[in-house]
Amino acid sequence: MHSLHSLALLSLASTVCSNTSSVSTKSLVTADGYTYVYDHVSPHNASMPTFLLIHGYPASRYYWHHQIQPLAEAGFGIIAPDSLGYGDSSKPTAIEAYNLRAIADHMAQILDAEGLQDVVGVGHDWGAPVLSRSVVFHPQRFSKLVFMAVGYSPPGIFFDVDKTNEQGLENFGYTPFGYWYFFNSYDSAGIIGQNLESYFHLVYPTNSSAWDTNFAQITAARAWLAANKTTELPSWLSTDDKDNWLRTYSQPDTVTATLNYYKGLMRGVQAESEASLTDEDRELKVPVLGLGGAGDLVTLSSTLTAATKPWAKAGYEERIINSGHWLMLEKPDEVNQILIDFAKPTRRGAQDGGL
Known part of the structure; x- marks a missing residue:
């Protein structure tokens, strides 16, 4: 990997200030030429770890805005790309x-640029597969891991979306990942846009x-969009949140680019780069927390333990809260306290699971 001393690290703006911390927005050009923008807070002192907050789909770093200041005020550093x-x-x-794997390398380059070695990785939704690769290919970076909504995704093991949907239909009466087929289609980006x-x-x-019924079932997402349905805002989002999202996803190529996570996984773009991994390579050797929403009907909280605990060799804990999929937006105070308690430097991971 190229030395990060040779890469561009530019401070763009200081965006938030408090008595105890400031949040700056920075950019970095990776060794393979991509630009990443991320929010950064330095930890209060050398004993405090830094959270790497990896968002999911369809979101952005903005969707950690309820977490950044409380975590910073508790003394933690933050990287939210x-x-x-x-x-x-x-x-x-x-x-x-x-x-x-390449995206995991990008995350490591951001950590290199900030000189970080003691990192608590947090991945929500699609952030979980990215975090999974990050810890396997760069294990020395992480002291603890949090998988939110989606459990550990061991690299190099085929994810069978068809089998997952068959099992969901048998066990729950619907296909939890039925929408993946729409996302993988040639016309999905145009219809969404x-x-x-x-x-x-x-x-x-x-x-x-x-x-x-509205989203997960095969053909449901396409039918919703064909009817151009809308609803009221959920109570946990503001008009500003919606406007921010619409501005973000109206940017050129955003819809196409973000759908490529689904298309890439379904088409095996990382299969070759992960083929040499062994089960020992895939083991998680730091404490792990699974954090799910009881009302999430797509990334089911019941799958967190099954996906993650067998690989968690240094202890696994699970917390299921009264939330849907967007835990950090729906229950920010509860999520923040769980993250703070788990990440405290004096805390050790549970050996048997459960809190």
Whole structure:
């Protein structure tokens, strides 16, 4: 990997200040030429770790805005990037660019640029597969891990979306990942882009309990957008939140770029780069927390332990809260306290699971 001393690290703006910390927005050009934009807070002292907050789909670093100041005021450092394809970061449209090992390398380069070695990795939704690769290929970076909504995704093990949907249909009466087939289709980006406000209301639902029929089922997302449906805002989002999202996803190539995470995984773009891994390589050798929402009908909280605990060799804990998919937005205070308690430097991971 290229030395980060040779890469561009530019401070763009100081965006938030408090009596105890300041949040600056920075950019970095990776060794392979992509620009990442991220929010940064330095830890209060050398004994405090830094959170690496990796957002999911369809979001951006903005969706950690309820977490950044409370975590900073508790003394932690923070790195919250726009992942490749999102927000203010580069948006390559080639599916091959979304090799998750390469994106994990980008995350490591950001940590290198900030000189960070004691990192608590947090991945929500698609941030979880990115975090999974980050810890496997750069294990020395991480002291603890938090998988939110989606559990550990061991690199080099085939994810069978068809089997997952078959099991969901048998066990729950619907296909939890039925929407993946729409996302993988040739016309998905065009349909979403033409009905962007309707799409916002689909993925940020007023009623999470309707996701099984409105979103998850095969053809449901396409049908929702064809009807250009909208709803009221959920209570946990503001008009400013919606406007921010619409501005972000109206940027050229954003819809196409972000869908490429799904297309890349379904088409095996990282298969070759992960083929040599062994089960020992995939083991998680630091304490792990699984954090899920009881009302999430797509990334089911019941799958967190099954996906993660067998690989967590230094202890696994799980917390399921009364939330839908967007835990950090729906229950910010509860999520913040869970993160703070888990990440405290004096805290050791549970050996048997459970709190």
